[in-house]
Amino acid sequence: AQRVTQPEKLLSVFKGAPVELKCNYSYSGSPELFWYVQYSRQRLQLLLRHISRESIKGFTADLNKGETSFHLKKPFAQEEDSAMYYCALTGSNYKLTFGKGTLLTVNP
């Protein structure tokens, strides 16, 4: 079975502070990991994916296979980063499994 765990339902930081959204997964194989984001009154959209190894809007995520984690990080949070963040994985069955999400609030 594939499972994604996001331990923090809510995360609040101040502007300019570092932010880390935690994600742990369970999958017997080689998964593809993603972070999706939903800004207020907008659609769910892809933020970044492991295979691309890119940095989007200053966010990065490193896959740690030993700890089965894919934490999302940004060194300096901005107010516009306030949103709902979902970690997700897919495997050979192409089924995209989401975590429950973390609501990030960046305070001025």
Add this chain to the structure above:
Amino acid sequence: DAGVTQSPTHLIKTRGQQVTLRCSPISGHKSVSWYQQVLGQGPQFIFQYYEKEERGRGNFPDRFSARQFPNYSSELNVNALLLGDSALYLCASSLRRSSYNEQFFGPGTRLTVL
């Protein structure tokens, strides 16, 4: 392109009724997936269709069914509605059936079962 579109936006039904939700993918996308999102939870996978065939199914009862048409649009049907079916139903499309392909989500259909 308006992106993925879904209709209707909102829907209210009573227990035992049947409902049909519709999804139009981004032009050129051949894969459509359906998700159920209950308040406070992440989206939960229901179905994936690719080239008009069911390619994946989540842990949902047989009351849930779907199909994909030759123009790649899709319908999700739910029979014998239960109160617990109240949720936001999301449709997502992607170019191909690949774990690497980005899925583009629609705005969702909010279903309320009374």
